[in-house]
Amino acid sequence: MTANSQHVDSWYAASASPHKVFPALSGEVASDVCIVGGGYTGLSTAIHLRKLGFSVTLLEAERVGWGASGRNGGHVGTGQRADQEDLEQWVGLGTAKDLWRLGLDAVDLVVNLIDEFSIECELGVGNLHLAAKRRHSKGLQQEVEYLSKTYGYDQMRFVDATETAWMTTANRSHGALLDLGARHLHPLKYAFGLAKAADLLGTEIFEDSRVLSYDESKDGQVQVKTDSGLVKARFLVLACNGYLGNLEPRIAGNIMPINNFILATEPLSEAQQKAVCRDNFSLSDSLFVINYWKLSGDGRLLFGGGETYGAKFPKNIARFVWPHMLKIYPNLADVAVEYGWGGTLGITMNRMPDFGRLGRRTFYAQGFSGHGVPTATMAGYLLAAAISGDTDDFSRMASVPTRRFPGGTLLRRPGQVAGMLFYSLLDRIGG
CATH class of the missing domain: 3.30.9.10 (D-Amino Acid Oxidase, subunit A, domain 2)
Structure with missing residues (x-):
């Protein structure tokens, strides 16, 4: 069985060469950083952490690229998902210009990774x-x-x-x-290329390894549990996005x-x-x-x-x-x-990604709101930089005010659905 056969039945899976099948986690593993999620965010984080010399373990519940990273429209847009004039009102012109720069840098980062690792993805x-x-x-x-x-x-x-x-x-x-x-590109081929790059750089990748829970222990480590294994790490990165589920309630209400x-x-x-x-x-x-x-x-x-x-x-x-x-x-x-x-x-409520840190050792990036190919790739670069101590651009992304959905995870859907239906009605009105 190839890894592609366990992806959804899409033209992407049908047209991409099968990637290496990674094993499920079994037993106990130790590393500097544990990453939860094998999409663009997690894979990019792994690549950039390995370049900085960190040992990395990546846990994916299904197969790398299985979620939105392997199913999206393949558009690599410039700027941020929110309009620049809105960003200026939220964070001021200076920071808005920094965010615009990061949006352009994100496209360049995608192109540079494709060039560096010879990823054939119909760019x-x-x-x-x-x-x-x-x-x-x-x-x-x-x-x-x-x-x-x-x-x-x-x-x-x-x-x-x-x-x-x-x-x-x-x-x-x-x-x-x-x-x-x-x-624009073939998103699953791009995800497979990132996975190959992370693997070649020495990342330990485990598929079919759904994370059940984690905690920051007293000995200065994060312990991450699956049904068949345990990872002990100095830092944890949550790169789950729309598949976060109930793993971390403190940030689940920030996205829908x-x-x-x-x-x-x-x-x-x-x-x-x-x-x-x-x-x-x-x-x-x-x-x-x-x-x-x-x-x-x-x-x-x-x-x-x-x-x-x-x-x-x-x-x-x-x-x-x-x-x-x-x-x-x-x-x-x-x-x-x-x-x-x-x-x-x-x-997210404002369509800007949600970057942040929980406690001393847990970092996350999520809520890319349809702008994920460049922004999630850049998120990985910024997460790696922040873990290494360079938090400037990570903090700029995190500085955009985050609004939780009203009612958190319990009531976010009814209110948001009502809003979506209202705007979809406007879409159908002529003019």
């Missing part, structure tokens, strides 16, 4: 963010102007409706924001898990691919419940649309996503869909 350039409504067009123009004037960003420009229609046949031709600083879904069509003809996007950018729209899509390396349309807020996924995910795709590409109504899958991500 592409550019994102075209479409104005879903006519009134959204002005806001995109203002964003381009503001980022250029205040932040000196010159990789973004506004594309008018005529040029947008030349770039894509998508039914969102009210103009677009073209960001050539953005990237939601589910998002993707379909993959059959390979399109060359003409159909050009109709989706002439220049092979990733694409997205300006709706609150965002649609996002791109072409795969073998010419399929990978389209993400629709979300749910309960524990269950739709019985037929492809059918659930299909109407969202048809609203944008009705000309693809006769194209066959070969895959449909979903995943769980963690969102």
Whole structure:
């Protein structure tokens, strides 16, 4: 059995070369740092800690890349998930500029890791963010102007409706924001590449090793328990994001898990691919419940649309996503869909990631809110730096005020669902 056979049935799993199967933890292990979670955050943390000389044990409940890291849309966006003007109000212009820098550095870090470890993950350039409504067009123009004037960003420009229609046949031709600083990739191949890099650098990786509990003992160590083993470490990193569950109640209420879904069509003809996007950018729209899509390396349309807020996924995910795709590409109504899958991500109230420290020895980063490929990768770099004593940029990320969901984990879902439904209703109103 390969590791891929235990991933969800997605085009990603079908098209990625199987990665090494790591054993389950058995017995007692000691290391400088124990990491819980084998997604981008955990794997990036492991890579950067090993570069700093720390011994590292990584525990993954399923398989590396099994969660959102292996199921997402593969977009590598610039900046932060929240708007810069909002960040300025929350933390001031100076810190907002630092956060913008970190957002750009995060994209560079993804690209540099891909280069350093020769990760073949279909890396592409550019994102075209479409104005879903006519009134959204002005806001995109203002964003381009503001980022250029205040932040000196010159990789973004506004594309008018005529040029947008030349770039894509998508039914969102009210103009677009073209960001050539953005990237896109095959997310599971990227996760597998990070796992291979962490392994080659000497990280002890254990799969099928769900953490049941942990505690900071009196002898200056953290003890992390699975059903068949124990890790003793000087530091602990919680890199679970939407899969945190009940492991750490003190931070569980800072995020809410939601589910998002993707379909993959059959390979399109060359003409159909050009109709989706002439220049092979990733694409997205300006709706609150965002649609996002791109072409795969073998010419399929990978389209993400629709979300749910309960524990269950739709019985037929492809059918659930299909109407969202048809609203944008009705000309693809006769194209066959070969895959449909979903995943769980963690969102925060303000859509900024939740960085922090619990006690003396436990660090965490979570709540990437759909901006996880670059931000979770950067989180690993910052977590490693903080553990080594360089806390400056980690503290900058942690300085953004974190609001717990009202009612914590018990009541967060009903209130958030009501809010999501309200904004999704606005998405359906014309204009």
